[in-house]
Amino acid sequence: MVMGWISAGAYEVALDDGGKVICRNAKGRQLKTVPAKIADDPAVIGLRQLTEWLERHQRECVATVERWMIRxxxxxxxxxxxxxxxxxxxxxxxxxxxxxxxxxxxxxxxxxxxxxxxxxxxxxxxxxxxxxxxxxxxxxxxxxxxxxxxxxxxxLDLRQGVGQLHREVFRRTVEDPTAHSVDTYAGGVYQRFRFLAGRAVSHGYRVRGGQAVCPVFEDGGTVEARVWLGDAGYDEAETGPLSWTTAEGSALTLGEVGPVAWSEGMRMAADLYAGRDIKSSEERA
Structure with missing residues (x-):
C-alpha cells in the first residue's frame, strides 16, 4: 500500500509501506530511484523528514513501553x-x-x-x-x-513489538545473601577501554565513573546495577564484578536485590562479557 502521491516537478512522489520515498513519472511508471533533479524539491524533502520523524516516533514508542515493562x-x-x-x-x-x-x-x-x-x-x-x-x-x-x-x-503466531516474552531473564541463583557482588561475568578482556565502554553505550547502558550502570525501578525505588569497566586512561579493559546500589550509591547485599534488578543487572553483565576478546580472556584466566 502506498500513501497518496504528491507532485514534485514533472514527477509524483510518495512513501511506500517501508517508509521509503518512491517516485513515478508523468506516465505513471514507477522509477527505481528518485531522480537527482528533484532531490531538493520541497515534496521530497518533506517526505524524507516525515520518514525520519516516523522512525524516531517508532523508537520512542518501543522505548516507552519497554520502560513500563521494566518498571x-x-x-x-x-x-x-x-x-x-x-x-x-x-x-x-x-x-x-x-x-x-x-x-x-x-x-x-x-x-x-x-x-x-x-x-x-x-x-x-x-x-x-x-x-x-x-x-x-x-x-x-x-x-x-x-x-x-x-x-x-x-x-498462536503472536509477534511482540517489544521483547517481553523472549527477553533474556536471569532468575536468582543460590548466592550468599550477605555478599555484595557477583563475578559470573567478570574477567572479559577488551583490547581497548573505548571498545568496552562503546558496547555498554550501544546496548543502552550508562557509563559513569568507570562503570556501566543500569538503573531499575522496583518496589517503589530505584536500584542501580553496576559493572566495573576500568580506567579510561588505560588501553586494555576488563569487565569487573556486578554489584547493586541504591540511587544514592549505598551498596546493597545480594539478599536486598529484587528479581527485576537482579535479572536486568545479570543481563547487562552478560551483554558486556559476550563482546570480550575471547583469546585475551582465555590467556588471562
Missing part, C-alpha cells in the same frame, strides 16, 4: 485506548502479556476500544473483552509460567 508500571486502560489508533503505539503494544493490578495474567493484548474495552486472547485461547481501570505490562522474570506463555504465543 512493571500500572498503565490506565484509558491511555491504551487513546494510543491504540496510532500504528506505532499499536505495534509496540500488540500481543504483550498483561496482568491485573495483583499480577494475575489476563492474556495477550490484541485490541483497545473506547466502548468495548481491551481485547485479549486469554490463557485458554479464547478472545475476550475486559474493562479494568488499569493493567500492568510485567517484566518477564515476574511471570512464573514464562515458558508456557512463550510456547502458547508461538502456537
Amino acid at each position: 512493571s508500571l500500572p498503565v490506565p486502560t484509558a491511555a491504551l485506548v487513546e494510543l491504540w489508533p496510532d500504528t506505532a503505539w499499536r505495534a509496540a503494544l500488540r500481543d504483550l502479556v498483561i496482568t491485573d493490578s495483583g499480577g494475575v495474567v489476563a492474556g495477550y493484548l490484541r485490541d483497545a476500544d473506547p466502548v468495548r474495552g481491551l481485547g485479549l486472547v486469554d490463557l485458554d485461547g479464547d478472545s475476550v473483552r475486559i474493562t479494568p481501570e488499569q493493567i500492568r505490562v510485567p517484566h518477564p522474570v515476574l511471570l512464573e509460567d514464562l515458558g508456557e506463555l512463550r510456547d502458547f504465543a508461538t502456537e
Whole structure:
C-alpha cells in the first residue's frame, strides 16, 4: 500500500509501506530511484523528514513501553485506548502479556476500544473483552509460567513489538545473601577501554565513573546495577564484578536485590562479557 502521491516537478512522489520515498513519472511508471533533479524539491524533502520523524516516533514508542515493562508500571486502560489508533503505539503494544493490578495474567493484548474495552486472547485461547481501570505490562522474570506463555504465543503466531516474552531473564541463583557482588561475568578482556565502554553505550547502558550502570525501578525505588569497566586512561579493559546500589550509591547485599534488578543487572553483565576478546580472556584466566 502506498500513501497518496504528491507532485514534485514533472514527477509524483510518495512513501511506500517501508517508509521509503518512491517516485513515478508523468506516465505513471514507477522509477527505481528518485531522480537527482528533484532531490531538493520541497515534496521530497518533506517526505524524507516525515520518514525520519516516523522512525524516531517508532523508537520512542518501543522505548516507552519497554520502560513500563521494566518498571512493571500500572498503565490506565484509558491511555491504551487513546494510543491504540496510532500504528506505532499499536505495534509496540500488540500481543504483550498483561496482568491485573495483583499480577494475575489476563492474556495477550490484541485490541483497545473506547466502548468495548481491551481485547485479549486469554490463557485458554479464547478472545475476550475486559474493562479494568488499569493493567500492568510485567517484566518477564515476574511471570512464573514464562515458558508456557512463550510456547502458547508461538502456537498462536503472536509477534511482540517489544521483547517481553523472549527477553533474556536471569532468575536468582543460590548466592550468599550477605555478599555484595557477583563475578559470573567478570574477567572479559577488551583490547581497548573505548571498545568496552562503546558496547555498554550501544546496548543502552550508562557509563559513569568507570562503570556501566543500569538503573531499575522496583518496589517503589530505584536500584542501580553496576559493572566495573576500568580506567579510561588505560588501553586494555576488563569487565569487573556486578554489584547493586541504591540511587544514592549505598551498596546493597545480594539478599536486598529484587528479581527485576537482579535479572536486568545479570543481563547487562552478560551483554558486556559476550563482546570480550575471547583469546585475551582465555590467556588471562
